[in-house]
Amino acid sequence: MDISFSCQACGQHLVIDAAGAGLVIECPNCGKDVNIPKLPDPQPNSESPPSPAPEEQKERTVALKWTPPPSGTRPPIKK
Secondary structure: OEEEEEOOOOOOEEEEEHHHOOOEEEOOOOOOEEEOOOOOOOOOOOOOOOOOOOHHHHHHOOOOOOOOOOOOOOOOOOO
C-alpha cells in the first residue's frame, strides 16, 4: 500500500511505500524536510468478520514488524 502526500513547503506531490510511514525525507523538488504521514489504524468492519484461515495456512503465517532507522538518519534519495 502506498502513501500519497504533498511537501508542506512547495506542494510537490509524493508517493512512498507504507513502510516509510512516520519517517522524514528530503523533498526531491525543494530539498526541505518532509514528514511522511502515518497511516490511520483501519477501522474494523462490523458487518462481516474475517474468515478464518485454513489450518495449513495458519502454520505458515509469519508476522514481521518493521522498525524505522534511528531519528536523524535519512534514507538515500535517488535523483
